[in-house]
Amino acid sequence: MVTDLAALSRVLYSPTTIALYFAAAFTLLYALTMSVGRHDQQRRGELARRVGGGLAVAGITTHVAHEITRGIAQQRLPLGNMFEVTSLMALVGVVAGLSYLTWIRRRGDLNGFVLLLGGLLMAFAGLLYAEPGPLMPILDTWWRPFHVSLLVTAMGIFAAGFVFNALFLLRDTAELSVAGARTATTRGSTVGAASIEDLDDIDAALEGDDDRVHDVAYRAALRAGVPAGRLAVGTFVGASTVSWVFLTSAPDTASGLARFFSINLALVAAALLARWLVPFVPSTVTLDGLAHRTIAFAFILWTVGTIAGAMWAEQSWGRFWGWDPKETGAFLTWVAYAGYLHARATRGIKGRPAAWIGIGAFVVMMGTYLIANYVIVGLHSYAGL
Amino acid sequence: MNPAVRRRAARRSGPIGFVIESVVMGWRWLVRMRTALLLLGILALMTAVATAVPQYPNVPGTVEAWLAGDQGPGTTVSQALLWIGAFDVYGSTLFLMLLFALFLSLTACLIPRIRAWLRLVRWSQPPLARHRPDEVPDVVDEDPDVVLDRAERVLRAAHWRVRRPEAGEAPPQVAAERGLWSREGGSLVFHLSFYVLLIAIVAGQLLTFEGQRGVIEGEPGFADTEMSYWSYRPGRWFTSDDHAGWRLDLEAFTVDWIRDPTAPGAGQPTEFRSRVAVTPVDGEPFTAEVAGNEPLVVDGRKIHQLDWGYAPYLEVVVDGEVVHAAFITTVAGDDGIFRGAVKAPAAEPDVGLAVELYPYAPDGDDGIPRLTGAPWADAPVIVYEQWRGDLQLGATQQLVTELDTTALTSQGWGFLRPGQDVTIDDVTLRFVELKRWVGFQVSHRPQIPWLLGGSALLVAGLIPALYASRRRLWVTAVRDPETGRTLVHVFGRAFQRPEAFAVERARMRAAVLDRS
Numbered sequence: 001m002v003t004d005l006a007a008l009s010r011v012l013y014s015p016t017t018i019a020l021y022f023a024a025a026f027t028l029l030y031a032l033t034m035s036v037g038r039h040d041q042q043r044r045g046e047l048a049r050r051v052g053g054g055l056a057v058a059g060i061t062t063h064v065a066h067e068i069t070r071g072i073a074q075q076r077l078p079l080g081n082m083f084e085v086t087s088l089m090a091l092v093g094v095v096a097g098l099s100y101l102t103w104i105r106r107r108g109d110l111n112g113f114v115l116l117l118g119g120l121l122m123a124f125a126g127l128l129y130a131e132p133g134p135l136m137p138i139l140d141t142w143w144r145p146f147h148v149s150l151l152v153t154a155m156g157i158f159a160a161g162f163v164f165n166a167l168f169l170l171r172d173t174a175e176l177s178v179a180g181a182r183t184a185t186t187r188g189s190t191v192g193a194a195s196i197e198d199l200d201d202i203d204a205a206l207e208g209d210d211d212r213v214h215d216v217a218y219r220a221a222l223r224a225g226v227p228a229g230r231l232a233v234g235t236f237v238g239a240s241t242v243s244w245v246f247l248t249s250a251p252d253t254a255s256g257l258a259r260f261f262s263i264n265l266a267l268v269a270a271a272l273l274a275r276w277l278v279p280f281v282p283s284t285v286t287l288d289g290l291a292h293r294t295i296a297f298a299f300i301l302w303t304v305g306t307i308a309g310a311m312w313a314e315q316s317w318g319r320f321w322g323w324d325p326k327e328t329g330a331f332l333t334w335v336a337y338a339g340y341l342h343a344r345a346t347r348g349i350k351g352r353p354a355a356w357i358g359i360g361a362f363v364v365m366m367g368t369y370l371i372a373n374y375v376i377v378g379l380h381s382y383a384g385l
Numbered sequence: 386m387n388p389a390v391r392r393r394a395a396r397r398s399g400p401i402g403f404v405i406e407s408v409v410m411g412w413r414w415l416v417r418m419r420t421a422l423l424l425l426g427i428l429a430l431m432t433a434v435a436t437a438v439p440q441y442p443n444v445p446g447t448v449e450a451w452l453a454g455d456q457g458p459g460t461t462v463s464q465a466l467l468w469i470g471a472f473d474v475y476g477s478t479l480f481l482m483l484l485f486a487l488f489l490s491l492t493a494c495l496i497p498r499i500r501a502w503l504r505l506v507r508w509s510q511p512p513l514a515r516h517r518p519d520e521v522p523d524v525v526d527e528d529p530d531v532v533l534d535r536a537e538r539v540l541r542a543a544h545w546r547v548r549r550p551e552a553g554e555a556p557p558q559v560a561a562e563r564g565l566w567s568r569e570g571g572s573l574v575f576h577l578s579f580y581v582l583l584i585a586i587v588a589g590q591l592l593t594f595e596g597q598r599g600v601i602e603g604e605p606g607f608a609d610t611e612m613s614y615w616s617y618r619p620g621r622w623f624t625s626d627d628h629a630g631w632r633l634d635l636e637a638f639t640v641d642w643i644r645d646p647t648a649p650g651a652g653q654p655t656e657f658r659s660r661v662a663v664t665p666v667d668g669e670p671f672t673a674e675v676a677g678n679e680p681l682v683v684d685g686r687k688i689h690q691l692d693w694g695y696a697p698y699l700e701v702v703v704d705g706e707v708v709h710a711a712f713i714t715t716v717a718g719d720d721g722i723f724r725g726a727v728k729a730p731a732a733e734p735d736v737g738l739a740v741e742l743y744p745y746a747p748d749g750d751d752g753i754p755r756l757t758g759a760p761w762a763d764a765p766v767i768v769y770e771q772w773r774g775d776l777q778l779g780a781t782q783q784l785v786t787e788l789d790t791t792a793l794t795s796q797g798w799g800f801l802r803p804g805q806d807v808t809i810d811d812v813t814l815r816f817v818e819l820k821r822w823v824g825f826q827v828s829h830r831p832q833i834p835w836l837l838g839g840s841a842l843l844v845a846g847l848i849p850a851l852y853a854s855r856r857r858l859w860v861t862a863v864r865d866p867e868t869g870r871t872l873v874h875v876f877g878r879a880f881q882r883p884e885a886f887a888v889e890r891a892r893m894r895a896a897v898l899d900r901s
């Protein structure tokens with residue numbers, strides 16, 4: 001009976017939830033591209049939005065069912081190892097992100113990005129998969145769910161903040177380059193236009209007074225404003241700052257390389273998809289505001305969660321802070337996000353530099369999370385359980 | 386002539402002037418937000434180094450291995466790391482200097498902010514609107530004064546700061562402001578809590594005490610005095626008079642595992658618990674339990690159960706003379722084997738035994754123990770290797786559980802079960818019985834309530850600092866001379882979180898117009 005439940009929870013996780021998240025993400029992103037344009041397009045977009053919403057609800061349902069069956073199968077809260085933490089992080093990120101966007105900010109058109117993130121995180125959790133099992137007694141107190149769930153919630157929301165910051169940077173880059181290209185061409189100079197491929201077509205199109213042609217051309221110009229090659233290489237290199245951990249920690253070189261490349265290429269694919277969607281995302285002001293609000297909220301949770309962790313350590317290990325790799329990582333993440341909040345409140349740094357600091361803070365969080373579990377083994381490590 | 390807003394100090398020249406100018410410039414640099422950001426960046430960088438490089442206080446063994454070139458990036462890099470203090474980042478001068486700069490910057494930044502904040506709370510009045518906005522007004526039939534009076538009531542009830550202009554000062558209106566001091570006040574409380582935390586941490590370093598001691602079950606325990614700890618780490622201001630003096634004995638110890646090798650999580654511990662008897666200096670003795678997450682507090686000392694191991698009682702007799710008769714403590718390695726050592730310098734020459742204890746090693750068909758890694762003591766056996774020569778006690782640094790074999794020669798090895806004995810040449814070795822020992826940590830940390838208080842302040846300040854928003858709202862009401870009806874505008878501006886303000890403004894408008 002218990003093994004049946006374990007098998008069920010496994011199927012609910014993969015392929016069911018992963019597939020539903022990705023299906024919902026692609027449907028909703030398709031709906032986003034249909035939200036502008038002719039009437040019949042908008043009707044199709046509305047249909048896609050409904051279908052995507054249904055798929056998202058189905059995905060969340062199977063995800064919750066997975067957590068519950070896993071919890072029953074192993075007779076404890078599913079918060080005991082890296083797979084469970086990552087999976088819950090995805091669930092929290094998806095539920096909190098969708099609720100916030102849909103009901104508080106009324107920007108449900110962006111839900112597809114949150115689901116894309118959820119799907120990627122769930123697929124990533126598969127790299128860390130561990131069969132259900134009991135918990136070490138030292139980990140088994142009420143402090144644990146309190147401390148861990150706060151930090152996991154914060155991680156999920158930080159992840160959503162990362163998406164908003166990344167979209168902000170994409171959109172901002174696109175807008176800047178379109179604005180730059182316009183001034184460059186009107187001055188008859190080719191400087192600055194060199195990086196934009198088919199500028200002549202765009203300009204030709206921009207001349208026309210047909211609205212639709214104009215929109216299409218503007219969208220193409222925005223897209224062209226983000227050089228795909230540089231985005232792909234940049235994403236690959238950026239992802240490597242975290243995914244190298246799998247090269248050093250995998251049981252053998254081949255599987256390490258496989259993990260490294262699957263993570264990096266999945267992120268490159270996501271970045272290219274986001275580039276294609278860049279004309280449809282909201283204004284930079286909105287995206288920047290979304291990033292700030294999500295990160296501010298998660299920062300509070302992270303602060304409380306870290307304090308709770310220190311209280312638990314005092315209870316359990318007899319010292320409240322020992323600069324163990326995980327504690328160092330939690331502190332480092334905290335400082336990095338404090339850096340983001342400061343940057344955003346600083347004249348001359350807010351905007352692009354602040355968004356980059358936000359991206360860096362997310363890299364710090366994911367990096368320290370993986371390093372503290374896989375590379376340096378301390379009191380906190382539970383990767384292998 | 387307008388008076389000068391602020392008289393500039395007369396410029397000084399010469400060396401004193403240079404010093405003063407430098408201090409002023411330095412202070413101005415410290416006050417800047419960019420400086421804080423830079424310092425936070427350096428702090429992050431140093432923490433990152435401490436994540437990547439092993440830290441001496443945490444893992445001294447790994448650091449030694451790096452320095453010796455057995456692990457890590459090689460001796461050259463390790464020497465460079467040692468030179469910059471990367472093996473003890475949090476104890477390095479650089480880190481102290483950074484912390485000092487951070488707090489100086491924080492102070493430089495907070496003093497003007499606190500002054501400005503106090504001024505704000507005490508004096509600030511909502512500014513009056515000079516013009517009505519270019520929006521379509523709400524049109525009502527009430528008298529303008531009725532609308533404005535109601536607006537004032539509604540806004541005051543919702544805790545806004547409200548101002549009505551004097552006659553002729555400005556168009557008739559109610560001006561209101563909110564979130565004026567909570568956001569900035571929260572931010573100040575948040576940053577000020579760092580001082581509480583810093584003082585608590587520094588004072589804690591001085592006043593704290595932490596000692597560790599192993600106790601064998603059923604054997605005499607130890608008293609809380611300076612001499613009885615195996616490892617003893619007092620703060621600089623903690624003196625031997627500060628000990629509580631109670632006595633602790635281990636009555637019973639329980640440990641268990643998931644023994645079924647096919648069960649999920651096989652081999653994981655499930656229980657780890659000690660029953661101890663405590664005898665206060667003056668007071669009744671009592672028994673209590675100490676477990677993994679449940680420390681015991683006696684007279685302000687916290688007693689944690691940290692680790693445990695097996696303690697075989699070994700007797701060594703040389704030429705009829707007992708040279709060693711005691712429990713030895715064995716410690717489990719990563720491979721699950723419990724290792725310990727007997728060091729008997731009373732023999733001539735010295736006798737040393739390297740002991741490996743296998744808790745579960747049932748006899749095979751051939752009568753030879755089958756060694757397993759299981760930790761439960763259902764069929765314990767020790768594997769010993771006997772050494773003679775010079776133990777070099779006091780001459781080299783040694784662990785209690787390890788022999789320094791450089792001046793010893795091996796005399797052979799064998800198995801021994803409890804109750805058995807063996808004689809090699811003139812040495813008789815007897816495995817009398819097997820017990821267990823538990824490692825207790827006793828700690829005294831008077832800083833903890835202060836740390837908790839500082840953390841509470843930190844969170845209490847952080848929430849308004851990130852969530853409160855400063856916003857202004859104006860309500861104007863004038864009679865339209867053409868229609869004789871009243872035109873009402875409810876408008877405003879939010880300094881933060883404009884989207885939340887849009888909702889709030891709509892609500893206030895409904896309340897002002899009495900349409901809610």
Ligand code: HEM
Pocket residue numbers: 335338341342344345415416417418420421425487488490491494495572576850851
């Ligand atoms: C040591 C670690 C520090 C942390 C974790 C920290 C954290 C924070 C946070 C979370 C905020 C709120 C940001 C916001 O309102 O959006 C803030 C604001 C601020 N901090 Fe810090 N801070 C630190 C050090 C400093 C230092 C050293 C200074 C002084 C130079 C400083 C100056 C400020 C200022 C001026 C603000 C107000 C920003 C605003 O008005 O929005 N902080 N700080």
